[in-house]
Amino acid sequence: MFEPVQKSDPPPPPSSRIIPSLAVLANPERMETLKSCCADLADLSGLSASEIVLRHGGGLVLVEQGVAGYDQVILTLAVERPNTAVIVVSDQLPGHMVRALMKLDASDIVPATAGIEEIIDAAEQLRETQSIQGSGATSKCWAFRGAVGGAGVSTLAIESAFSLARKVGPGKVCLVDLNVADGMTTSFLEAVPKLDLQALVDAPDRLDQRLLAAWCWEHADGVSLLAAPRNPDADALATEAAMLRLLDVACSTFEYVLVDMPRHMTPWTKSILGAVDEAIVVSELTVPSLHAAAEMCRETDVLRRDRGKSKLVLNRMFPKKRFRAEFAVDKAEQAIEQEIHTTIASDWDAARTAVNLGKPIADVKPKSQLVLDVQQFVERLLPDDAFASEAQPEKKRRAK
Numbered sequence: 001m002f003e004p005v006q007k008s009d010p011p012p013p014p015s016s017r018i019i020p021s022l023a024v025l026a027n028p029e030r031m032e033t034l035k036s037c038c039a040d041l042a043d044l045s046g047l048s049a050s051e052i053v054l055r056h057g058g059g060l061v062l063v064e065q066g067v068a069g070y071d072q073v074i075l076t077l078a079v080e081r082p083n084t085a086v087i088v089v090s091d092q093l094p095g096h097m098v099r100a101l102m103k104l105d106a107s108d109i110v111p112a113t114a115g116i117e118e119i120i121d122a123a124e125q126l127r128e129t130q131s132i133q134g135s136g137a138t139s140k141c142w143a144f145r146g147a148v149g150g151a152g153v154s155t156l157a158i159e160s161a162f163s164l165a166r167k168v169g170p171g172k173v174c175l176v177d178l179n180v181a182d183g184m185t186t187s188f189l190e191a192v193p194k195l196d197l198q199a200l201v202d203a204p205d206r207l208d209q210r211l212l213a214a215w216c217w218e219h220a221d222g223v224s225l226l227a228a229p230r231n232p233d234a235d236a237l238a239t240e241a242a243m244l245r246l247l248d249v250a251c252s253t254f255e256y257v258l259v260d261m262p263r264h265m266t267p268w269t270k271s272i273l274g275a276v277d278e279a280i281v282v283s284e285l286t287v288p289s290l291h292a293a294a295e296m297c298r299e300t301d302v303l304r305r306d307r308g309k310s311k312l313v314l315n316r317m318f319p320k321k322r323f324r325a326e327f328a329v330d331k332a333e334q335a336i337e338q339e340i341h342t343t344i345a346s347d348w349d350a351a352r353t354a355v356n357l358g359k360p361i362a363d364v365k366p367k368s369q370l371v372l373d374v375q376q377f378v379e380r381l382l383p384d385d386a387f388a389s390e391a392q393p394e395k396k397r398r399a400k
Contacts, residue, residue, distance in 0.1 A: 019123045023056040025073060026064035037116050049076040050244040054275045057081030057248060060123060065090035071097060078103040080248055085126040089114060139251040142381065143276040145261040147283040147293035152315045154184045155351060156282055156344060157260040159374045161223050162360040164256055170222020174254040177227035179262050180234035186227045190358030191217045195228040201237055204245035212249050226250065240268035247272065274303040278381055279310040285317060285332060294336035311341040318346055342377045345369040
């Protein structure tokens, strides 16, 4: 005899409530279920604990007990980004994990049988407690990398940092020079390289906001600089754990972190390019440079997966009347099959004067086309709410 077919219960209807943003480390079945109630769902599988902290620290994270690496994620967040809100799916969490959760500003534990509504309730309560907005992370991190040597990456990173500081205010922007072997930002700004790379590598976990402040050099215009003394052996000395820790603490301290990256690829540059909010590839308008830039953009996009495509910037552009042997930007895009995000004008005299004086170009020649182009470039990368926040003070000044 055949057994009668047992009718399974119909699946529960999708919830009408939506979690704006959630980073999840869970089994595939739960991950699939959560897709119906999340506007922005990030899959953390395949990422190291350090990468998760850098990308999603300060946001809302759900981890499921039993999934590989769940415990390391909780422990790392508790130490490095305690302002992260964490939901743990577990029926019996070990004592040391509970103690780790107690170090977080906000956390909750839901049973393994928890449904969508229960998870949404926990998420809403944590978001209300922490006032978590948007993607979760309160800071933005942009990485600048040259497709070829001499493309003006350091200059563009410096000018972008100072342009950004003029918009968002002093003390909110940090420029990090990760050209640890031969960085030039300190020379351009007559700054003091205070970062102790050896100490950072020896004990990354010891780095906190207080020590970071001791390693920062502050410019009079309100931009902080993190840079180590030039050392030809520094590339071999730097490690992924140290570099990710440095950026993580910087992102927890400053609203905007701009990174001057080395052109050559290393294991730790791959992790950073995959984690930053914006990866900016800088090139010049020459055939070799364009081909190198297109290839670098494709390589970077593979590393970034769902983080958004890299931005290609053409630097040191001359006025159209001087193009002659050069070619138009639209033809360059067709040739390399890559969108060009921004072009930055060349102003060699202003740039030379600025570095000789240890100042940003805007302080030397504020009406330079280069300065205006960088300003527009920064405005295109800024989130919409950044403009909303600066609009109110402007209205107040006009009302006086």
